[in-house]
Amino acid sequence: xxxxVETLVGGLLAGVMYSLVAIGFVLVFKASxxxxxxxxxxxxxxxxxxxxxxxxxxxxWLAALITLAIMVAIAIAVERVVLRPLVNQPQITLFMAxxxxxxxxxxxxxxxxxxxxHELDLGIVDxxxxxxxxxxxxxxxxxxATAGVLVVALSIFFxxxxxxxxxxxxxxxPQAALSIGIRxxxxxxxxxxxxxxxxxxxxxxxxxxxxVQFALTLVVLKALPVLIIGGFTSITGAIVGGLIVGxxxxxxxxxxxxxxxxxxxxxxxYALAVIFLLIRPAxxxxxxxxxxx
Amino acid sequence: xxxxxLQLRDVSLSFKGIQALNALSFDVARGEICAxxxxxxxxxxxxxxxxxxxxRADSGDVIFDQQRFVRIHPTRAARFGIGRTFQHNALFxxxxxxxxxxxxxxxxxxxxxxxxxxxxxxDRSETREFGxxxxxxxxxxxxxxxxxAIVSTLPYGVQKRVDLARALVGRPTLLLLDEPMAGMNxxxxxxxxxxxxxxxxxxxxxxVLIEHDIGVVMGLSHHVVVLDYGxxxxxxxxxxxxxxxxxxxxxxxxxx
Numbered sequence: 001x002x003x004x005v006e007t008l009v010g011g012l013l014a015g016v017m018y019s020l021v022a023i024g025f026v027l028v029f030k031a032s033x034x035x036x037x038x039x040x041x042x043x044x045x046x047x048x049x050x051x052x053x054x055x056x057x058x059x060x061w062l063a064a065l066i067t068l069a070i071m072v073a074i075a076i077a078v079e080r081v082v083l084r085p086l087v088n089q090p091q092i093t094l095f096m097a098x099x100x101x102x103x104x105x106x107x108x109x110x111x112x113x114x115x116x117x118h119e120l121d122l123g124i125v126d127x128x129x130x131x132x133x134x135x136x137x138x139x140x141x142x143x144x145a146t147a148g149v150l151v152v153a154l155s156i157f158f159x160x161x162x163x164x165x166x167x168x169x170x171x172x173x174p175q176a177a178l179s180i181g182i183r184x185x186x187x188x189x190x191x192x193x194x195x196x197x198x199x200x201x202x203x204x205x206x207x208x209x210x211x212v213q214f215a216l217t218l219v220v221l222k223a224l225p226v227l228i229i230g231g232f233t234s235i236t237g238a239i240v241g242g243l244i245v246g247x248x249x250x251x252x253x254x255x256x257x258x259x260x261x262x263x264x265x266x267x268x269x270y271a272l273a274v275i276f277l278l279i280r281p282a283x284x285x286x287x288x289x290x291x292x293x
Numbered sequence: 294x295x296x297x298x299l300q301l302r303d304v305s306l307s308f309k310g311i312q313a314l315n316a317l318s319f320d321v322a323r324g325e326i327c328a329x330x331x332x333x334x335x336x337x338x339x340x341x342x343x344x345x346x347x348x349r350a351d352s353g354d355v356i357f358d359q360q361r362f363v364r365i366h367p368t369r370a371a372r373f374g375i376g377r378t379f380q381h382n383a384l385f386x387x388x389x390x391x392x393x394x395x396x397x398x399x400x401x402x403x404x405x406x407x408x409x410x411x412x413x414x415x416d417r418s419e420t421r422e423f424g425x426x427x428x429x430x431x432x433x434x435x436x437x438x439x440x441x442a443i444v445s446t447l448p449y450g451v452q453k454r455v456d457l458a459r460a461l462v463g464r465p466t467l468l469l470l471d472e473p474m475a476g477m478n479x480x481x482x483x484x485x486x487x488x489x490x491x492x493x494x495x496x497x498x499x500x501v502l503i504e505h506d507i508g509v510v511m512g513l514s515h516h517v518v519v520l521d522y523g524x525x526x527x528x529x530x531x532x533x534x535x536x537x538x539x540x541x542x543x544x545x546x547x548x549x
Contacts, residue, residue: 028518112502125334157410161409161410162395162399162409162420162423163409163410165392165395165399165520166391166396166399167398168385168387168388169385172387172388173383173384173386176379176384177346177385178367178368179347179367179368179370179371179397180371180375180376180378180396180397180400180460180463181368181371181400181401181463182396182397182399182400183368184368190406284546
């Protein structure tokens, strides 16, 4: 029983980190109706920038601040150069643009900072902590707490505030939103800036765990089942989806791994996502696309 | 300030050879309710779309508040003080009534993003102020009962009123209403007329509206402009228009 709880807790903690990445997607999706393929390269870019600055012996917070400034600059540039000329184009065009963008960001980051694997030490001691009979990794706990705080802060910010209302208004009816004076461009910059910030935090946490390397871009692929399960348009969905994927992954690895010959966690989330697509295509919290005839 | 708030000078617009507006000129005086009437396809909606910048006129001038423009983007029009509602409701259907109304205030926000994100500086007072203005207009249009309801769950007539609330909350100098009473029964029309009159009198909003119900138009407006095939065939007080022979042939004459 203890072993089960331990696995479950570990999985849920990892799940919070999936939620963090998924939220970046949800925000961009709500604001522009497009799956932002470049999110993964933004994670890589943020982590790579940060680790390069750290290796030059720059102070932790200063490095974080500079990286954040760079991510915001990227967000503004993306809005100006990529999104603004594509206003009113079909969503598939925007999607292709983010696909192209992901290669540009990936390529430029690696030209500027190299492609070697960097170790990233955030100064969190990774010794297990005991809660009664249950052992939990301290790093996982800190990472989950950080991600959790961020997730809650973002979901409050994007629901209660003026920016939140703008975001939901644009997601609901872009034409009407424009006609009452909501600025699409500003909102896009904000949303991409926040997506950049989320990428930074995700890049640090994932980078510290796996090393800062090209494979960080694959975080995108892990976020996809989270979004399918939770729904593309819901921040709550991203949180719950992340937890389900995290817990499902680690439980499946332990309990099905033996039966099916291991590495269950590489495909389990996708299998789960397929089941959700069959039963509830809009995801748990997504809005079903009902068209009036 | 006096003088017309809106002047149209020889405004023309065509779509693929169809002349939607043909050298149209008229003035809207400050503080009046001006009704645009005319058969379907007369160019009424096109005209509203030119005024708030959804369409660009092929030629001619639109002069709003002494400022001349050929085309203004809808977002800028809203910031200039031109509010509008749509023929087919364009409310945010998945948001509550109050959030819809608050959305109408977003363009008036003066706080920076950082103040807003951390709820410091002017943000608190602005949030309170916006909340108060939204609640005032909700009360003004007798919507408090529906304040927290999701718009898509409300009856059509109430939705139309929410649309009016969202347009009014930003205190536009000019309000364009595209068929505010379409699909309403007589009681609902009477109620809506009352709200439009109230807005005009109490909030001093100049209103340009499109309406098909001649009875409603004659009772509500100070000024009537009659369009037929993109041309102006009548322009004057309801009395003048009612007695204008051209109007009678073009439009009112169709008594069966």
